[in-house]
Amino acid sequence: MTRHSPSPTVSGTPDSRRRHRAMSYNWLGGGLSWVWLFIVMLPIYWIVITSFKTQDNYFFTNPLVPSSDLTFENYKTVIENDFVRYFFNSVVVTLGAVLPAVLISFMAAYAIVRGSASRLLRGMNWIFLMGLAIPLQAVIIPVYLIIIRLKMYDTLAAIILPSIAFAIPLSVLVLSNFIRDVPKELFESMRMDGASEWGTMWRLAFPLTRPALVTVLIYNALGIWNGFLLPLVLTQSPEQRTIPLALTAFQGQFGVNIPAIAASVTLTTLPIVLLYAIGRRQLLSGLTAGFGK
Amino acid sequence: MTTIAPPVVRTKEPTRSSGGRSGSVVWMALPAFLWFIAFGIVPLLGVLWLSFTTWNGIGEIVPSGLDSWKATLQDPKLPHAIWVTFVIMALSWAVQTPMSILIGVFIAARKRYREFLAVLFFIPLLLSSAAIAITYKSLLDPSFGLGSGLGIEALNQDWLGNSTLAMATLIFIVSWQFIPFHSLIYQGAVRQIPTSMYEAAQIDGAGRWKQFWSITLPQLKYTIITSSTLMVVGSLTFFDLIYVLTAGGPGDATRALALLMYQQGFQANLMGPASAIAVILVLVGLGLSLLLRRLGGRSDDSQLEGA
Numbered sequence: 247m248t249r250h251s252p253s254p255t256v257s258g259t260p261d262s263r264r265r266h267r268a269m270s271y272n273w274l275g276g277g278l279s280w281v282w283l284f285i286v287m288l289p290i291y292w293i294v295i296t297s298f299k300t301q302d303n304y305f306f307t308n309p310l311v312p313s314s315d316l317t318f319e320n321y322k323t324v325i326e327n328d329f330v331r332y333f334f335n336s337v338v339v340t341l342g343a344v345l346p347a348v349l350i351s352f353m354a355a356y357a358i359v360r361g362s363a364s365r366l367l368r369g370m371n372w373i374f375l376m377g378l379a380i381p382l383q384a385v386i387i388p389v390y391l392i393i394i395r396l397k398m399y400d401t402l403a404a405i406i407l408p409s410i411a412f413a414i415p416l417s418v419l420v421l422s423n424f425i426r427d428v429p430k431e432l433f434e435s436m437r438m439d440g441a442s443e444w445g446t447m448w449r450l451a452f453p454l455t456r457p458a459l460v461t462v463l464i465y466n467a468l469g470i471w472n473g474f475l476l477p478l479v480l481t482q483s484p485e486q487r488t489i490p491l492a493l494t495a496f497q498g499q500f501g502v503n504i505p506a507i508a509a510s511v512t513l514t515t516l517p518i519v520l521l522y523a524i525g526r527r528q529l530l531s532g533l534t535a536g537f538g539k
Numbered sequence: 540m541t542t543i544a545p546p547v548v549r550t551k552e553p554t555r556s557s558g559g560r561s562g563s564v565v566w567m568a569l570p571a572f573l574w575f576i577a578f579g580i581v582p583l584l585g586v587l588w589l590s591f592t593t594w595n596g597i598g599e600i601v602p603s604g605l606d607s608w609k610a611t612l613q614d615p616k617l618p619h620a621i622w623v624t625f626v627i628m629a630l631s632w633a634v635q636t637p638m639s640i641l642i643g644v645f646i647a648a649r650k651r652y653r654e655f656l657a658v659l660f661f662i663p664l665l666l667s668s669a670a671i672a673i674t675y676k677s678l679l680d681p682s683f684g685l686g687s688g689l690g691i692e693a694l695n696q697d698w699l700g701n702s703t704l705a706m707a708t709l710i711f712i713v714s715w716q717f718i719p720f721h722s723l724i725y726q727g728a729v730r731q732i733p734t735s736m737y738e739a740a741q742i743d744g745a746g747r748w749k750q751f752w753s754i755t756l757p758q759l760k761y762t763i764i765t766s767s768t769l770m771v772v773g774s775l776t777f778f779d780l781i782y783v784l785t786a787g788g789p790g791d792a793t794r795a796l797a798l799l800m801y802q803q804g805f806q807a808n809l810m811g812p813a814s815a816i817a818v819i820l821v822l823v824g825l826g827l828s829l830l831l832r833r834l835g836g837r838s839d840d841s842q843l844e845g846a
Contacts (some may be wrong), residue, residue, distance in 0.1 A: 270748065275645030279656055282642060286663055286719060292685065293674050309688035354571035357564040366565055369570045377579050379828060381776040383797045384817045387804050389578060390596075411578030413569050443564050472667030474779035479805060481700030490669035495785055497673050504677050511670045518665045526658065 253290055266378035297321070297508035304505050320509035324496065329513065331485070332492035336471055339402050339488055343409035344467045348459060351417035356447045358418065359425040371422070377415035383406075393480050404480040405488065409473065413415070413466040425451050464525045471518060489514045512534075542782040583821070589814035598809045607811030617816070619791060626706065627775040627795055631713045634768060636763070639718050643725025644755060657726060660719035668716070672783035675712050699785055702792035709793055712780065717773075721766050728762035729755065768831045772824050796820050 295312040296304060297320055303313050354370070361367040389408050398404040428451060436446045452459075474490045481487070487495065493514055500506040593658030594605040611617055646653045646660070663671070678685050679698040698708045732755065740750050778797040781787060787802070788795030794802075796816060804813030 272645055272648075275641045278638060279645045280720065281654075282660060283656060286660065286715065289674050289678055289715075290662060292678060296677075307689075309685050320547075331680040339696075350571040350574065354568040357566075357568035361568075364565060370568050370692045373572070374575065377575055379773075379825060380579055380583055381773055381820065381824060383776045383778055383800065384824070385579070385582035385586055385812050386801075387589055387810055387817060388582035390805075391585065391589070391600075392578070392582065411575050414575045414579075419570060436568065443567075446634045447567070468665065472669075474667065474782075478782075490667045490779070492572045493667070493669045493673055497676075502683055504680075504683050507673060507677055509798050511674055515670055519662070522661065522665050526661070533669065534838055 293508045293511050297512045298506050299505045301503055301505055320506045321513060323506050324513055326511045327496065327499065328484070329492070332487050332489050335402060335487060336489040338432050339405050339409065340471045341404070341466050342406045343413065343470050344463055347410040347413035347466060348417055351414050351462070352421050352452070352455065352459065353447070354504050355421035357420050358422045360443060374415045374418045378419065382412055382475060386475060390479050400483055400486055402486060405473070405476045409470045410474060413470070417462045417466065419460050421455060421458055424455050428454050432530055458527060464521065467521070468518060503536045540570060554659050562603045576795050586814050586817045589810060592808040592811050594807065596810050603811065607707045607815050611812040611815040614812070616791070616799060618795055620796045623793060624775060624795040627709065627713070627777065628771055631774055632770050633747035634710060634714050635718050636767065637713070638724050639721035639766065640759065642718065643724040644729050644751070646722060647726045647729035649841065657723060658799055660722060663716050664720050671712065671716055672780050675708070676784060679708065702789055702791055705785055705789055705792050709781065712784070713774070714778070717770070721770070724766050725759065725762060728759055764831055764834060770830055771827050771831065775820060775824050
């Protein structure tokens with residue numbers, strides 16, 4: 247993990263700029279990128295403008311032109327159908343899983359880097375790496391069995407417990423790669439000052455790892471917020487629905503009321519888009535650093 | 540992940556702090572480790588055990604030898620689901636890879652508006668598969684969707700009601716969802732290619748196309764393998780999207796392995812055969828990642844770190 251890529255807005259070294267000026271325009275890549283941008287944005291645009299149309303309006307106006315008289319009726323419908331409860335459930339599940347997951351992953355990552363001479367820790371690290379290859383789908387039946395045996399079926403905790411576990415491998419990988427980049431001398435000087443490993447972890451590694459922590463936090467939160475299989479299998483009553491499940495329920499309930507469905511999709515996506523707007527730079531640079539090469 | 544300290548320090552260095560004191564940090568790894576064992580490794584072993592039992596999801600779990608495996612392997616639904624999974628995997632890879640590389644190279648240039656493109660490209664990754672499936676289901680609805688609204692005949696197909704069209708639509712939506720992500724991976728990788736390589740090529744008079752083939756593409760080799768591994772192994776686990784979009788239909792046209800497993804287990808209450816399918820899923824995934832890793836010709840450690 248090289249923290250090579252500078253923040254996305256830096257416009258490059260003079261060298262690279264000169265290179266691009268000398269070259270002809272990349273028509274193929276450019277054309278493709280713009281066409282794909284159009285394709286990416288079209289459904290999003292459509293769903294947003296549709297959510298502000300009345301049902302009658304929807305059938306009689308051009309689907310790609312926003313309605314002249316905006317209505318919030320659809321949003322009212324969605325909120326009246328227990329949206330707030332589902333939203334709250336998703337918040338509880340996401341925070342309840344992500345915070346402990348990142349905390350224990352950070353501790354494990356610190357231990358793995360600091361104790362890299364220990365055979366035991368190397369073994370644990372190996373298991374975490376192998377864990378990256380275990381798809382949640384493949385183990386969902388035993389997870390279901392464990393949850394029943396714990397008498398937690400149909401609770402939010404049932405979703406939280408396995409969500410934590412499946413956030414651990416990637417979090418440990420990313421965080422340990424970051425901690426490994428902390429200069430050894432800093433650890434040494436902490437030790438000279440008589441700091442314990444516990445103290446060193448919180449006072450030295452934690453602040454230095456903050457960008458990676460934010461990346462991992464947002465990345466996992468996104469995955470858990472959007473998670474579908476665990477809530478589907480581990481809960482059944484409407485009171486325990488999280489947002490993705492609620493969406494499918496809305497779809498069944500609203501039937502051909504497409505504007506109401508559009509409003510439910512828009513409303514459930516809004517919080518993540520806001521989160522993205524806040525943490526975008528961290529997430530992007532973290533991901534490119536993590537997957538780049 | 541290129542330049543860092545070697546992943547594992549094998550030499551004994553008794554004077555270093557980590558040597559004598561590692562005992563004091565081991566416990567810090569325990570919470571994560573035990574949690575992952577409980578909900579990751581135990582279920583992995585559990586699914587193998589369950590594949591040799593009969594269980595309806597509620598009652599007693601009865602060991603039944605090879606019954607579940609026999610039932611699964613003789614079921615004609617299995618080869619069909621494997622075929623569907625393979626088609627989804629191959630086609631979505633073939634569509635996504637060239638497009639992601641071309642877009643990635645384009646947005647790698649450090650220009651403001653291309654950075655902006657990268658920002659917008661991230662949006663599909665924020666949406667849940669459920670939201671995406673529902674959006675497309677409404678958008679493509681033959682009576683209420685975009686096609687009928689615009690009155691364009693060619694757009695007004697029964698996109699999800701015809702076997703071939705449904706598969707094509709699925710591939711398209713998968714590409715819609717993931718091309719931006721892979722483009723961003725390639726963007727990051729292209730930016731790591733040393734500028735000096737291009738300068739040398741330019742002095743030699745190589746044009747953009749020549750440079751792409753002789754510098755960019757070879758330099759992206761490991762990224763292509765990483766990205767392909769993510770695509771291929773990821774496509775094994777497409778569940779949410781298919782479940783909401785087509786529920787495997789029309790008929791069984793889009794019933795991939797993960798969906799078949801869910802239906803066997805949680806709808807037909809045949810947990811034994813469903814576990815057998817899950818084991819197959821794990822084995823196929825593992826086999827494919829090993830195969831792709833071999834193609835990459837890298838050692839275990841570094842490839843895993845790259846994944």
